[in-house]
Amino acid sequence: MAAVTGSFTANGVAHAPSRTVRVTVLSLIGLIFALPIAAMIEFTLRAGLVGGYNVDRWVALFQSGFTGVYRPVLVALGNSVALAIGTVIIVMLLLVPTMLLVHIRFPYLRRVLEFICILPITIPAIVLVVGLAPIYTVVARMLGSGVWTLAFAYGITVLPFAYRAIQSNLDGVDVRTLTEAARTLGAGWGSVLVRVLVPNLRRGILAGAFIAVAVVLGEFTIASLLNRVNLQTALVVVSKVDPYTAVILSLLALAFASMLLLIIGRLGAPRNQTLRRRTTVKGPA
Amino acid sequence: MMSQSPVLQTRSGTVVEFTGVVKEFSGLRALDGFSLTLHAGECVALLGPSGSGKTTALRVLAGLESTDAGSITIDGIDVSALSTSKRDMGMVFQSYSLFPHLSVGENVEFGLRMRKIKPAERRSRASAALALVGLGHHFDRFAHQLSGGQQQRVALARALVTEPRVLLLDEPLSALDAKVRVQLRDEIRRIQTELGITTLFVTHDQDEALAIADRVAVMRSGNIEQVGTPEELYSRPATPFIADFVGLSNGIVGIVRDGHAEVHGTRLPLIDPAVAEGPVRVSVRPEDIEFAPEGLATTVVSSSFLGSLRRTTVRLPDGSIVFLQHGVRMHPKTGESVFLKFTGVPVSTEPLEAARVALHQS
């Protein structure tokens, strides 16, 4: 087999790297990138000043059930989760119908919508904060200073990610034909949306929601500068008092986010397959 | 088997010979002892359903895939150890093979640049090649500004400009619209004949294969089922698979008796006298069935206008369905009773049991 691969590359045909090159590059860079994570784990296992390792801190954290010193973190986590849910609701209620409407009825507005949705990427959160500060003094007066009001701001920062996820799904589904088919079969707009479009766009919507959750759970800039408490700001506070716990919680959060995005990856895979099949059948666009 | 026949070498073209070529992809045999000779200046079409190994055969000749066994020679010299870039082939791909960042002219010049040919000569040869494919004025365009058909013309010019020994065409028309496909098909045939270049043409479209090639090799599971001129393949298919795959045919149940096939009361000659007596499935071309003032009584199921001819489907007394092709002046109506007669020679006759098995397999 090695001989076959060898002659293959020698022909100047394969533009992909050989297996050896691939494994070397990926494991080397993978190793370097694993180092900080490994260091975090090592850090949490250090047993005080005397040296040696144990799992005391992990045990302590879980046995305490997040009470006492860890209480604020739990509250902050609750805040973040609530924010994540709120953000997902806001974005999905606004974005999905808008995108569908533009896609079906006003295709000429598509570029405008795309521009608006991608725009937040170009405006740094830190800049947004400068402008948001006065707005939030108004919001606080009207709606109180609850943490949940941050969901409005997060909706904006999440917009580009959610838009991309849904749009790539939308591109793979012939929404227009599906809608027309459902309409000719006697479905009203409501049932078209609920029974035909949303099931077909389920993957994109789910992926968008998961990304939104990941982004909100990782958000620090806006919360910190508007003096709201969320997971990330609490972590910084905790790290000043008890760096070990902060690192443990960070590891848990990283693991959670990785799982979330792995699920998105799994959701995405079959969609890509259908897309590829479509292009091979249709030939050049 | 040896290809060094002096008769062939006096012509300008090149002789290509595959002998017992085997190619496996992770255990699956894409080529299973594939043997074929391309005579000098000849255009051979490899025709077969997808997965029959036709593209693999072409890629093996191009050096894009290695072989596991067997040999490939060009003008009698084994090329197995030669890399693609040294085999001196011109290849046209299915689609998307033009370099997107280069203009049409630069694309065509690419092969000449690789051969270190001076800019002035490069340009004039590229222009000539583009003129040959009818795109002389598109030198400075980019691939994305051209239609699919134009892109394939450029790809053809790019493949021919280096004056390669062999031209390889890998389903070059399959991504094009029906009308452009026929135009370009005829043009490829014209250019190929004009240049007298040995050509291997891979396709799954039988019309294309029959129209373009001097000889057609029908492939099935990594091997050649039959090779012959388009006429031979059409009128004397070696197997029922080819009878079905090349051209249209009706499968009609009959009986072999006394050296004839008896079909609905008509005695037809046998193309292969060795067929055993008994129930058979006979393949009859639609043009070998005619309307007649009297004969087999049938009912018209449907009739469609195809421009130069009309195709009518009828139901036989036993309930089976056949279709025939006839002139457009005759206009059968659905439900009308018409009489048929069978003429000509059935292209294949197959014992009924074998036919059943084959049908289940496909």
Added chain:
Amino acid sequence: MYVVLFLAVPTLIAIGTGFFDTTGAFTLATVAALGDPVVLTTFFNSFWLSALTAVVGAVVGALVCYAMLGTRPDGALRSTIDSLSGVLAQFGGVMLAFAFVATIGIQGMVTLYLRDMFGLDIFENGVWLYSTTGLILPYIYFQVPLMIITFMPALQALKPQWAEANATLGGTTASYWLRIAFPVLAPSFLGSLLLLFANAFSSYATAAALVSQGSQIVPLQIRAALTSETLLGRENLAGALALGMIVVMAVVMIGYSALQSRAARWQQ
């Protein structure tokens, strides 16, 4: 409406505050603050930090993309790397700061290892982790994954037919990469590079968690300006700084979209 309220208005306010003083009168005084040597230094710091980490991140990320070429796009390897890249590129922030403190902080794993095994003190000339220099490694750590995410589709769009056409036309592997692959990839690569630059330029969380004193880069200076309005003795400095950032981002993004539309030509 929603977008207007929470995107357009804040942006306009951010820009606007740069032009008005506290009494609401139009002024160019705060914008003039952008010319202050201290502010210029922070912009310069932000600039070279972003440029350096973008270049390193782009090169390393492209290398990873190349190594993944030829694997199945829906395979386990690819989807794992994609997901991890997503986490590290978007989620990091504060946690990256922790990670690097644990790795190359004063008591970090690597710091101690190097000291104990080789007697090498990486902080011989002072603890640089909490200064701008210290931001380089954490920034690269999130730049590389972002490069993988943005550049992989471009590399994936390289058609195998191009390599094969190159070979049948007599070209070599070298001619394929030099004459075909690199020119085709150039716009995408530069586009990704700009995106990485913008990403580093606007990044705040890692720096905020790592650097608690001083304001060496623009986002940190905005923090300082927001928390104590009288920095440098000027009002609404935050607005002016935000304006400066928007200008930089706008330039970068215009360049990015120009490159994208060029690259889109052959990514159909």
